[in-house]
Every structure is written in structure tokens, then in C-alpha cells.
Amino acid sequence: MAAFGSTAWLAAxxxxxxxxxxxxxxxxxxxPSPSGTPSAQAWPTGGPLAVYxxxxxxxxxxxxxxxxxxxxxxxxETAKVLASVTVAERTPIPFKCMNCFATxxxxxxxxxxxxxxxxxxxxxxxxxxxxxxxxxxxxxGTRSARAAFAVSPDDSQIAVGLIDFDSLSSRxxxxxxxxxxxxxxxxxxxxxxxxxxxxxxxxxVLATGPNTGTFRNPNEASGYxxxxxxxxxxxxxxxxxxxxxxxxxxxxxxxxLAHLGSPCLEDPVSDATSTYYYSCLxxxxxxxxxxxxxxxxxxxxxSFKVGNAALSPDGQVIMTxxxxxxxxxxxxxxxxxxxxxxxxxxxxxxxxxxxxxxELFSTTVVSTDGTSTQSIVALNPPDYNxxxxxxxxxxxxxxxxxGTLPGGL
Numbered sequence: 001m002a003a004f005g006s007t008a009w010l011a012a013x014x015x016x017x018x019x020x021x022x023x024x025x026x027x028x029x030x031x032p033s034p035s036g037t038p039s040a041q042a043w044p045t046g047g048p049l050a051v052y053x054x055x056x057x058x059x060x061x062x063x064x065x066x067x068x069x070x071x072x073x074x075x076x077e078t079a080k081v082l083a084s085v086t087v088a089e090r091t092p093i094p095f096k097c098m099n100c101f102a103t104x105x106x107x108x109x110x111x112x113x114x115x116x117x118x119x120x121x122x123x124x125x126x127x128x129x130x131x132x133x134x135x136x137x138x139x140x141g142t143r144s145a146r147a148a149f150a151v152s153p154d155d156s157q158i159a160v161g162l163i164d165f166d167s168l169s170s171r172x173x174x175x176x177x178x179x180x181x182x183x184x185x186x187x188x189x190x191x192x193x194x195x196x197x198x199x200x201x202x203x204x205v206l207a208t209g210p211n212t213g214t215f216r217n218p219n220e221a222s223g224y225x226x227x228x229x230x231x232x233x234x235x236x237x238x239x240x241x242x243x244x245x246x247x248x249x250x251x252x253x254x255x256x257l258a259h260l261g262s263p264c265l266e267d268p269v270s271d272a273t274s275t276y277y278y279s280c281l282x283x284x285x286x287x288x289x290x291x292x293x294x295x296x297x298x299x300x301x302x303s304f305k306v307g308n309a310a311l312s313p314d315g316q317v318i319m320t321x322x323x324x325x326x327x328x329x330x331x332x333x334x335x336x337x338x339x340x341x342x343x344x345x346x347x348x349x350x351x352x353x354x355x356x357x358x359e360l361f362s363t364t365v366v367s368t369d370g371t372s373t374q375s376i377v378a379l380n381p382p383d384y385n386x387x388x389x390x391x392x393x394x395x396x397x398x399x400x401x402x403g404t405l406p407g408g409l
Contacts, residue, residue: 041128042113045406048357049082051108051115052364054372054399061086062107064117064127065397066405069360069390078393079376083131088120091143093165095211103163103211103220105148105195110407111155124149124158137177148195150204151177153408159204159229161195165211170194174204174229183231194225194235198249200286200409203228205249206235216246216257216308218352218402224254226286239284247310247319248354248401251409253285255311255318264295264306264323279335281318281326283311286409293318293326294335310353310361317384319361321351325384354401360390362401372399 043049043066050067065084071077093102107118115127121141125133137158141147145164152158158177163170170193175182188194191210197219198205207221215221224245225235243256257280264280281293308321316328327336352364356376363375374397376390 041126041134043115043129043405045113048360049405050079050356050360050362050376050397050401051110051403051405052374052397052399053106053108053402054397055089057369059089059092061089062117063398064108064115065399066115066127067397070393075388077378077388077390079390080393081395081397083127083129084397085117085127085131085133087117087125087133090118090121090141090146093144093146100212102146102165103193103195103209105146105161105163105207105220106197106218106402108402109149109151109198110403110405111151112153112406112408114151114155114407115403115405116149116151118147118149122147137179148197150196150198152199153406157199157229159196159199161206163193163195172196172204172206172227183229185229185231185233186227186235197221197224198407198409200226205409208235208237216244217254218248218354218400219245221245224249224284236288238286238288239282239290243282243284243290245284246308246353249409250311250313250355250404252311252313252315253283255309256282256284256290257306257309258282261305264304264320279326280306281309281320283315283318283328285315292329294329295323295326308351308353310355312355312358312361312381312384314358314381316382319353319355321353325379327384352400356401356404364400366400 047069052065054063063086066082067079068082069077069079109116117125117127119125122139124136126136127133139147139149139160140162144166145162148161150159155177157174159174161170161172168191169189171187172185173182174185194206194208196204197207203226206225206227207219208225209222223237223241225237227233227235243258244260245254245256247255259280262280279292279295283291304322306320306322309318311318318326320326330336354362356362358381359378361377361379365373377387378390380386
């Protein structure tokens, strides 16, 4: 096995970067079953499943693909697209101001064993293992107000957020997945929006952000918050607000970048002859605590500017585009690594990163024409010091990693 950041690692990454293969198998739409129970459409959860999403170049549709893994954890592990469906995209919302855009929440929400997909502005459908789509509920999305949703892990409730670009307001309500029991939770005016992206226990996870800027996570968020599913509840922001979230979120929280655009410098106590600096990398947990992932002092780290990163589900490593893996600190003053090397992913401006499990890591490079190239690598925790490519058996998925099964945060 090759050490992460070595020449062998570069070769491994290069070997598993595949050209885009269109994966549009369509999918059929059926009506809900009389019983209204989603259990018949459940996906098997004996191993990790990854969900990818991509917008068509002409912004007319989204393609959602589900990827499974054969011989998971073995040397001959392969990835395979198990189902792929195409749904309508939300109605475009034009903006006349400079650097403005209409926040476009994710089209996918996953519970412990189900995958839900937004079709157009308002229709939520369930994606079954056979590739069929079943209508579940309707959201109040319109031509000027975008609806976001997150289904609870037990499939009993749905959190719905509405971002209104006419009134520059956002509101949140919760109801039973099959309708009824609505609770109006929260309303906020102004151009700083809040919308649901998941559940953590009985609380809803909100993404927060303005309708300006470019963010380094699939949620287009400049921060995250937790809120109780009760009328009048108020969101509680995670972290201090000076660290931009990057990559996907998971049960451990999220990675974030402090001092955006500045070099990631070394462990503040590792070299007494140099100026003491803290890492630009942090882990934000769901309790709101922030942990600096400290870097060792060496010639390879004091000039790199990390642009993309993602936190592992166990919270023990942040993968980065330029520095490779950065392990959690062994103490408050010492980093977890003896050496860091750059990877071949550096310099990719449109790189998307995320963890499927503690062993499987996904990258997507989005080209200027909207096409994408996928890579999945298998790693060896707890040191993550060995890697191997996971080839696709057949077509590669389209788009970026947006969810996993089992779902829930």
C-alpha cells in the first residue's frame, strides 16, 4: 500500500479518474400505495449507498443516481450505479443585481432506508430500488419561491423551508410526511435565508446564507444551525461564524476553512524558530465546538491554500485538495500527522469532495461545460495512510455526492 501523498497516491488518483458516461435510465412514476407506508420502497442498508445529483447543462432537469458497492472493504471492491432517474429542475429565477443568484437547495433527502427526490418546484417523490418514482407529497414551491425539504430518519416527518425571493424572507414548517399535523416553526425576513437540509435526532439541521457568493459545499451554505421542531423555535448557529463550511455534512459535523484564501500554516508549537500559526482547517461538531486540525511544520505546508476539504464521518480526518489527509490533533497543541504531501487534486477550482463512509471517499471535478468526472477511493482508518481506487463497473454517476444511505445526521 502507498502512503497518502506519495507518487503511488498520485498514480492511484490518476488511474481512477474516469471520463463522464451519461447515465440517464429515466425511471417510471407511480402513484402512492393505498396504505401510504414507505417500507415497501426501502433500500437495503447492509452496506453504504451513495447518492449523486447533477443539473443538465440547459438547466431543464436533474439526474439522481444511486451507487452501491460490491465486495465492500475488499481488495476487488467495485462501484456500480444501481438506479438513475431524471426529474424536472426548479423554475429559473433571474436576478438583475450583480453577484446575486437564487439559492438552489438540494433535490435529494435520505432517511435511514429511503431516498426522496424533488421533481420540479413542488413534487416530492420516493425513489425505489427498481428505479421507479412514487409521489409522496407536495411542497409550496413557486416561480418566485423555492422550497427545500428534509425527511426525518424514521420517515415520519418532513421539514419544509420556503425561500421567497420577492419578499426576501424564509419560513420553516414541519408536518407528517403523508400530510397533517403541521407546525409553523420559524419565519425570518431579510436577504439572509434559512432552509432545512437534514435532521439530527428531533432537531432540524438548517443551512444558512445570503443569495450572493459562491460556497464550497453542496448546500450553498455559509453556515449551519440547529432548530427544534416547535412553533416559535429559533435557530442556534453552529460555531463562531468565522469559518466557512466545506464539503458534505455528516454525523460528526463538517469541515470548515478559517482565513479563507490564506496559506494553511504549521502546528503552532512544532517549530519554535518560526512564527506560531494555527491551521486554517477546523472541525465543527453538532455541539458547536470547533477543533483546529493542526499541521506539522515542514516545507510542504507553509504556502498551500486549501480550497476544498471534507470531514470524515468519524470526525478523525479532513481530506483536502492540496495537503492530502489531515488527521485530528492528538492534543490541543500537536497535530495528528508526521508528514503531509500534496495530491494531484490541487488546483481544481470546481472540485466537490465528500465521504460515503469512513472507508470510501468521493471526488467530482465539474468542467466548464457542466460535465463531471468521478473518482472514489478506499482508505484505511484510523490512520488513512493507504489508498486504492474503486473502479466503476459500467457507467459512472453524473454529478456530485449529495447523500448517503443510511441517512440522518
